[in-house]
Amino acid sequence: MANSKTNHPDRREFLKGAAAGAVALAATPEVAGAAEAQAPAPAAPAVALPSPQALAAETQPISADVQALIEDHPGSDFMVDVLKHLGFEYVAANPGSSFRSLHESIVNYGGNKAPELLTCCHEESSAFMACGYAKVEGKPMAIMAHSTVGLQHASIGIYEAFGAQVPVFIILGNTIDAVTRRPGVEWSHSAQDAAAMVRDYTKWDDLPISLPHFAESAMRAYKIAMTPPMGPVVLVADSHLQETGMAGHGGSPRMPKLTLARPPAADAGAVAELAALLVAAENPLILGNSARTPEGMRMLVELAETLQAPVSGGSFPSRHPLRQGGGGLIRNADLIVGLDVNDLWGTVNTYLDQQTRSSQLLTKQGAKLVSITSSDLYLKSNYQNFQRYTEVDMAIAADPEATLPSLIEAVKKLVTPERRRIFEERGKRLAAASAQALEQARAAATYGWDASPVSIPRLTAELWNAIKDHDWVNVGGVGGGALWNVDKHYQVIDGGGVAAEGGDLPTAVGAALAHRKHGRLAVSIQKDGDFMYAPGALWTAAHHRIPFLSVMYNNRAYHQEVMHIQRMANRHQRGITNAGIGNSLTDPNIDFATMARGMGVHGEGPITNPNDLGPAIKRAVDVVLKGEPALVDVVTQPR
Amino acid sequence: MRVISALALPLASFLLIAAASLDAQRAQGSAPGASTPAAPNAQAAPPGNAENGKKIYSSYGCYQCHGYAAQGGAGARLAPRPIAFAAFARYVRRPTAQMPPYTAKVVSDQELADIYAFLQTIAPPPAANTIPILAR
Numbered sequence: 030m031a032n033s034k035t036n037h038p039d040r041r042e043f044l045k046g047a048a049a050g051a052v053a054l055a056a057t058p059e060v061a062g063a064a065e066a067q068a069p070a071p072a073a074p075a076v077a078l079p080s081p082q083a084l085a086a087e088t089q090p091i092s093a094d095v096q097a098l099i100e101d102h103p104g105s106d107f108m109v110d111v112l113k114h115l116g117f118e119y120v121a122a123n124p125g126s127s128f129r130s131l132h133e134s135i136v137n138y139g140g141n142k143a144p145e146l147l148t149c150c151h152e153e154s155s156a157f158m159a160c161g162y163a164k165v166e167g168k169p170m171a172i173m174a175h176s177t178v179g180l181q182h183a184s185i186g187i188y189e190a191f192g193a194q195v196p197v198f199i200i201l202g203n204t205i206d207a208v209t210r211r212p213g214v215e216w217s218h219s220a221q222d223a224a225a226m227v228r229d230y231t232k233w234d235d236l237p238i239s240l241p242h243f244a245e246s247a248m249r250a251y252k253i254a255m256t257p258p259m260g261p262v263v264l265v266a267d268s269h270l271q272e273t274g275m276a277g278h279g280g281s282p283r284m285p286k287l288t289l290a291r292p293p294a295a296d297a298g299a300v301a302e303l304a305a306l307l308v309a310a311e312n313p314l315i316l317g318n319s320a321r322t323p324e325g326m327r328m329l330v331e332l333a334e335t336l337q338a339p340v341s342g343g344s345f346p347s348r349h350p351l352r353q354g355g356g357g358l359i360r361n362a363d364l365i366v367g368l369d370v371n372d373l374w375g376t377v378n379t380y381l382d383q384q385t386r387s388s389q390l391l392t393k394q395g396a397k398l399v400s401i402t403s404s405d406l407y408l409k410s411n412y413q414n415f416q417r418y419t420e421v422d423m424a425i426a427a428d429p430e431a432t433l434p435s436l437i438e439a440v441k442k443l444v445t446p447e448r449r450r451i452f453e454e455r456g457k458r459l460a461a462a463s464a465q466a467l468e469q470a471r472a473a474a475t476y477g478w479d480a481s482p483v484s485i486p487r488l489t490a491e492l493w494n495a496i497k498d499h500d501w502v503n504v505g506g507v508g509g510g511a512l513w514n515v516d517k518h519y520q521v522i523d524g525g526g527v528a529a530e531g532g533d534l535p536t537a538v539g540a541a542l543a544h545r546k547h548g549r550l551a552v553s554i555q556k557d558g559d560f561m562y563a564p565g566a567l568w569t570a571a572h573h574r575i576p577f578l579s580v581m582y583n584n585r586a587y588h589q590e591v592m593h594i595q596r597m598a599n600r601h602q603r604g605i606t607n608a609g610i611g612n613s614l615t616d617p618n619i620d621f622a623t624m625a626r627g628m629g630v631h632g633e634g635p636i637t638n639p640n641d642l643g644p645a646i647k648r649a650v651d652v653v654l655k656g657e658p659a660l661v662d663v664v665t666q667p668r
Numbered sequence: 669m670r671v672i673s674a675l676a677l678p679l680a681s682f683l684l685i686a687a688a689s690l691d692a693q694r695a696q697g698s699a700p701g702a703s704t705p706a707a708p709n710a711q712a713a714p715p716g717n718a719e720n721g722k723k724i725y726s727s728y729g730c731y732q733c734h735g736y737a738a739q740g741g742a743g744a745r746l747a748p749r750p751i752a753f754a755a756f757a758r759y760v761r762r763p764t765a766q767m768p769p770y771t772a773k774v775v776s777d778q779e780l781a782d783i784y785a786f787l788q789t790i791a792p793p794p795a796a797n798t799i800p801i802l803a804r
Contacts, residue, residue, distance in 0.1 A: 491801065
């Protein structure tokens with residue numbers, strides 16, 4: 030795409046060719062005759078050939094005043110070259126005039142392939158879809174939005190990306206030159222410093238004023254977004270820069286080389302010190318991290334198995350004997366190693382949300398706490414999503430996945446036969462506990478099994494039964510629980526964001542899109558309140574044939590808030606009679622299946638009888654396996 | 669990309685249930701009515717109306733955390749085989765974990781007895797191995 034002239038003949042050349050073709054057809058009646066012999070005579074008269082005058086008007090040199098009305102090689106074509114160079118598969122957008130030239134260049138000049146434009150019904154959906162995509166694909170999706178009204182809509186999804194540390198590449202349409210703005214809307218859709226609104230929760234932004242500047246800043250932005258801790262970046266695409274011809278910018282600029290930064294690994298001294306602590310610990314506990322790659326899960330398993338140490342959370346096989354859970358692990362541990370844990374303080378402390386708020390450290394006296402996180406390398410101050418300061422004994426500012434190879438090697442070197450014997454004994458105890466926990470989870474699921482509304486364990490068990498024999502993935506929403514056998518790194522996407530309501534559905538759509546090319550069966554347990562923020566994401570899934578199953582966790586309330594108001598009402602001794610006001614989603618009940626069908630999606634429900642659930646999910650899975658989205662509305666117990 | 673509290677979220681329900689159960693067990697082991705004047709001073713459950721208990725279990729929002737079948741959820745499992753009434757009442761009046769307090773001004777002693785009577789009527793669930801999709 031370096032030389033757009035080569036690949037894209039200009040309009041006048043095209044017309045000359047067309048005219049020549051028309052003349053040729055007229056001069057070779059046998060061709061037309063052959064066509065007529067093969068097909069019935071057309072009902073409509075043949076299209077008239079242009080008159081000599083019209084042909085001359087179309088092929089003669091264009092006058093200066095007409096030349097001013099057209100532009101064959103706008104700057105936005107080069108912007109598309111940049112997007113292609115960066116390897117974007119998709120650009121998600123709700124259409125907007127401030128990036129109209131870039132939009133047109135994507136679908137025409139770029140052929141609407143790599144990147145393909147995704148039609149979104151809300152910029153919030155664009156941003157969340159990009160989050161879901163990046164969590165699966167490990168690289169950003171681009172989104173486009175107006176610099177003002179679009180960015181305002183998108184901001185919550187961008188904040189989610191920042192909190193979850195996922196790369197999102199945001200392009201803002203804007204018109205910086207005030208004297209060229211169209212009166213009215215274009216002024217409302219322009220900002221002096223467009224990125225300012227989201228600067229507190231983006232990693233980097235720029236306002237390029239030339240195409241070479243755009244290209245260099247795009248490379249820099251991509252690199253910064255992809256360097257742990259990853260995060261969203263913003264590039265403002267000025268409308269003048271988009272719409273002005275490349276000639277005005279000195280021709281098609283050179284495309285800069287992109288080289289991503291290697292993820293930061295811990296220094297050798299820190300690795301050696303931590304390895305010694307891990308080998309010497311009697312009750313170590315690893316708080317797992319999310320895997321960026323398949324190797325991430327494999328290495329975490331290798332570390333845990335080498336030490337026979339329990340792992341809680343993160344990308345670790347759910348039925349591995351060393352996968353453990355419960356507060357007792359924290360209380361018993363003499364060494365806790367947190368790998369990229371968002372809220373380490375909240376993990377090692379209990380907190381009581383009573384009238385007098387109080388907390389208590391869970392760890393025993395003398396227990397050591399170690400963190401490995403790239404978050405120590407980058408922090409902003411305004412938004413407080415970084416959680417409470419944690420007193421650790423050793424803070425390793427590094428990417429856990431980049432650190433694991435050297436840590437595993439160092440641990441292996443220190444393991445003596447005696448320590449190995451102790452590890453094996455520990456492993457046997459943990460394996461027994463793991464098996465017992467699975468049995469307890471099975472038994473726990475039986476309580477309320479036949480209840481209506483449907484219990485959450487019943488819902489997750491029925492869904493698991495329908496997907497377990499497929500190459501399944503959970504694309505967000507509510508987790509499947511202890512009964513699901515997670516053994517591949519891609520089967521679960523991380524939460525770890527900012528608890529932004531409205532994100533589950535579009536995140537699931539974006540993640541399902543990333544899984545589509547692998548042919549995986551994507552499912553999501555979708556909360557009703559969250560769904561109602563931006564249900565149009567379901568239409569996007571239907572429009573772009575993104576197969577995934579959304580099973581509604583429909584408790585007909587913003588239930589978290591019900592419990593908060595209930596808490597306040599009880600604390601104030603006023604009874605909870607009115608606690609549902611402002612929180613419930615009843616009167617009328619929302620018919621999600623009808624909503625789905627209205628957007629071209631297979632919809633079933635509302636299901637209140639638990640015995641109807643399994644067959645409904647089975648039918649919906651069959652639809653998804655054919656490449657379409659589907660939704661099953663399940664009326665559930667509150668929690 | 670980072671994970672939200674490795675233990676906190678995935679196990680939030682478990683921890684709440686565990687904490688509530690633990691606190692309830694502690695309360696069960698303590699002297700009946702020792703320091704909670706609002707709690708009924710009796711080890712045995714007072715007579716209660718299970719039908720009314722079922723009604724107010726719903727209207728007072730117990731199900732919001734404990735489920736319609738008292739099977740547990742955000743809160744502890746309450747049935748079948750509820751803990752001793754004294755411990756139950758003590759915990760409702762003065763919870764030591766995340767549950768909000770229900771004082772006598774909000775739920776009377778008689779209503780508490782009715783709810784308890786309802787909990788006693790809840791039958792045990794089927795065994796896991798009798799449910800095909802839960803069986804190994």
